[in-house]
Amino acid sequence: MKKIEDFKDLYNKKVLVRLDLNVPLKNDQITDTTRIDKILPTLNFLVQHKSKIIIISHIGRPKGKTNSALSMAPVCDYLSKKLSKKVELLNQNLFEIKPEEIFDKSDDKIVFFENIRFYEQEEKNGEEFAKMLSKFGEIFVNDAFSCSHRAHASVDKITKYMPSYCGLQMSTEIDALKKVTSDIDRPITCIIGGSKISTKISVIKNLIPKFENIVIVGGMANNFLKYSGHNIGKSLKEENCNPIVEEILSLAKENKCNILTPIDVSVGKNLEDSKTIKRLGEIEEDDLILDIGPKTIQLICSLLENSKTVLWNGPLGYFENSNFAIGSIEIAKKIVDLKDKIYSVAGGGDTIAVLNQAGAFKYLNFVSTAGGAFLEYLEGKEIPGIRALN
Numbered sequence: 001m002k003k004i005e006d007f008k009d010l011y012n013k014k015v016l017v018r019l020d021l022n023v024p025l026k027n028d029q030i031t032d033t034t035r036i037d038k039i040l041p042t043l044n045f046l047v048q049h050k051s052k053i054i055i056i057s058h059i060g061r062p063k064g065k066t067n068s069a070l071s072m073a074p075v076c077d078y079l080s081k082k083l084s085k086k087v088e089l090l091n092q093n094l095f096e097i098k099p100e101e102i103f104d105k106s107d108d109k110i111v112f113f114e115n116i117r118f119y120e121q122e123e124k125n126g127e128e129f130a131k132m133l134s135k136f137g138e139i140f141v142n143d144a145f146s147c148s149h150r151a152h153a154s155v156d157k158i159t160k161y162m163p164s165y166c167g168l169q170m171s172t173e174i175d176a177l178k179k180v181t182s183d184i185d186r187p188i189t190c191i192i193g194g195s196k197i198s199t200k201i202s203v204i205k206n207l208i209p210k211f212e213n214i215v216i217v218g219g220m221a222n223n224f225l226k227y228s229g230h231n232i233g234k235s236l237k238e239e240n241c242n243p244i245v246e247e248i249l250s251l252a253k254e255n256k257c258n259i260l261t262p263i264d265v266s267v268g269k270n271l272e273d274s275k276t277i278k279r280l281g282e283i284e285e286d287d288l289i290l291d292i293g294p295k296t297i298q299l300i301c302s303l304l305e306n307s308k309t310v311l312w313n314g315p316l317g318y319f320e321n322s323n324f325a326i327g328s329i330e331i332a333k334k335i336v337d338l339k340d341k342i343y344s345v346a347g348g349g350d351t352i353a354v355l356n357q358a359g360a361f362k363y364l365n366f367v368s369t370a371g372g373a374f375l376e377y378l379e380g381k382e383i384p385g386i387r388a389l390n
Contacts, residue, residue: 001165001166001171001174001386001389001390002163002164002165002166002389003165003166003168003171004042004045004046004139004141004165004166004167004168005045005168006165007139007165010046010049010050010051010139011049011050011051012050012051012052013051013052013138013139014051014052014054014103014136014137014138014139015046015051015052015053015054015137015138015139015140015141016054016056016133016134016136016137016139016140016141016158016162017042017043017046017053017054017055017056017141017143017167018056018057018140018141018142018143018144018147018154018155018158019039019042019055019056019057019143019144019167020035020039020057020058020144020145020146020147020369020370021035021036021039021055021057021058021059021072021075022035022057022058022059022060022146022147023035023036023059023074023075025059025069025070025074028073028074029074030074030075030078033078034352034369035146035369036075036078036079036082037082038169038369039143039167039169040082040083041168041169042141042143042167042168042169043079043083043110044083045168046141047083047085047110052103052107052111053110053111054102054110054111054112054113054136054137055079055087055110055111055112055113056113056116056133056154057072057075057112057113057115057116057144058072058115058116058117058122058147059071059072059075059115060115060117061117062115062117062118063117063120064117064118064119064120064121064122064123065118065120066118067115067118070115070117070118071089071114071115072089072112072113072114072115073089075112076088076089076112079110079112083110085108085109085110086108086109086110087109087110087111087112088109088110088111088112089112089114090102090111090112090113090114091114094113094119094132094133095132099135099136102136116154121153122152122153122154123150123152123153124153125151125152125153125156125157126153126157127157129153129157130153130154130156130157130158130160130161131161133153133154133158134158134161134162137162138162138163139162139163139164139165140158140159140162140163140164140165141164141165141166141167142155142159142164142165142166142167142170142385142388142389143166143167143168143169143170144170144385145169145170145173145174145368145370145373145385146368146369146370146371146372146373146374147373147385148170148373148383148384148385148386149372149373149376149377149381149383149384149385150384150385151384155384155385155388156384156385156387156388157388158388159388159389164388164389165389166389172366173366173368173370174386176345176365176366176368177345177368177374177377177378179309179343179345180309180311180343180345180378181207181210181377181378181380184210184309185308185309185343186212186308186309187212187213187306187307187308187309188210188211188212188213188307188308188309188310188311189211189212189213189214189215189303189304189307189309189310189311190207190211190213190214190215190310190311190312190313191215191217191300191310191311191312191313191314191316191331192204192214192215192216192217192220192312192313192314193216193217193218193219193220193221193313193314193315193316193317194218194219194220194313194314194315194348194350195218195219195220195236196219196220196238197216197220197223197238197241197244197245198238198241198244199375200220200313200314200375201244201248202379203313203375203378203379204216204248205247205248205251206378206379206380207311207378208248208251208252208255208257209251209255209257211257211311212257212258212307213257213258213260213303213307214252214257214258214259214260215260215261215300215303216259216260216261217261217262217292217296217314217315217316217317217327218314218315218316218317219235219236219237220314221261221262221289221292222235222236222237222289223237223238223241223242223244223245224245224259224261225261225262225280225289226241227241227242227245227246228261230280230281230283231283231284231285232283232287232289233267233283233284233285233286233287233288233289234285234286234287234288235287235288235289235290236288236289260299260300260303262280262289262292262293262296263279263280263293263295263296263299264277264278264279264280264292264293264294264295264296265277265278265280265283265289265290265291265292265293265296266278266289266290266291266292266293266317266323266324266326266327267283267287267288267289267290268287268288268290268321268323268324269286269287269288270288271288271290271318271320271321272321273288273321273323274323275290275291275323275324275326277293277294278293279293290317290318290321290323290324291316291317291318291323291324291325291326291327291328292316292317292327293327296327297326297327297330297331300331300334301330301331301334304331304334304335304338304342305338307342308341308342308343309342309343309344309345310335310342310343310344310345311345311346311378312331312335312344312345312346312347312351313346313347313348313351313374313375313378314348314350314351315328315350315351315353315354316328316331319350319353319354319357325354325357328354328357328358329354329357329358332354332355332358332360333358333360335360335363335364336358336360336363336364339363339364339365343365344364344365344366345364345365345366345367345368346364346366346367346368347367347368347369347370347371347374347375348368348371348374348375349371351367352367352369355367373385
């Protein structure tokens with residue numbers, strides 16, 4: 001892919017920038033600015049080169065209809081403060097705007113299109129819509145890796161009509177993911193959690209031939225414990241998962257990949273309960289497995305000490321209750337302790353929440369804010385936004 005920093009003369013060029021600024025809002029206030037803060041380097045780079053910047057982004061799923069609750073206005077206000085520049089939101093219908101009129105010769109503003117998903121043609125990857133968008137700029141920059149698994153007009157088709165580049169954040173994200181999928185410094189350990197094994201089976205199967213260790217935790221681990229004959233009480237589990245578990249274990253054996261599941265657990269009688277540490281043979285019918293136990297924590301820490309790379313996706317327990325956040329927090333702290341010896345990549349909304357809770361976010365080598373795109377890349381799927389830039 002061509003990178004925007006390799007473009008020779010950005011002065012006064014109209015640059016269309018696709019960003020993922022899909023931030024959570026409450027009463028028109030942004031409750032988490034992580035996604036905005038991560039793309040500031042690209043915008044600052046273009047500002048320093050005196051480019052004329054036009055931002056394309058979205059919030060939520062308006063399904064092709066205007067919805068004032070999903071306006072980009074709060075994001076414009078935040079960006080204006082962070083960049084110390086005027087950021088103007090264009091509320092008019094894009095089909096009715098003359099591209100040559102959005103900047104005056106003396107303008108030093110940044111232009112922000114209203115939520116691009118207010119147009120049904122966006123998610124349909126409409127050819128004419130993409131062509132219309134391209135007329136607003138001279139160069140296209142995709143710095144929205146987390147949207148790039150969607151073949152939408154402002155991610156995919158638009159690249160047919162103008163010179164296209166990846167932004168600084170997208171380039172960094174892809175480089176980090178390459179380091180845990182292809183350019184690996186071995187040995188490598190993957191910690192994969194979450195509630196449903198069915199949503200991560202493709203990721204696990206794709207990583208088994210590449211990884212030395214895969215640690216399966218969270219609600220997913222309950223299916224493995226059940227398969228091994230352990231009582232899991234009333235813990236979260238998926239039905240009819242034995243064939244999936246059997247396939248994963250068989251593939252791991254074939255590829256000499258070590259699959260680690262909990263050897264002790266932290267249980268409660270309900271989600272608000274205090275914790276009780278139990279061995280696997282001690283779990284009662286009314287117990288809920290809500291976290292890993294101290295021996296499992298030690299085992300994972302030992303694996304990390306002997307690894308050079310770690311990939312983490314999904315919490316190790318029900319971290320919303322601090323009694324059951326111990327496993328996640330201890331592993332986060334261990335990765336931070338090893339930061340000079342191990343390359344670390346983490347991704348997923350819940351994983352980010354855990355890292356913030358542990359004060360570990362800024363100490364990992366890379367934390368991805370992408371959800372679906374992050375997992376699809378790990379699955380080995382083609383990412384439309386990357387394909388389009390190539």
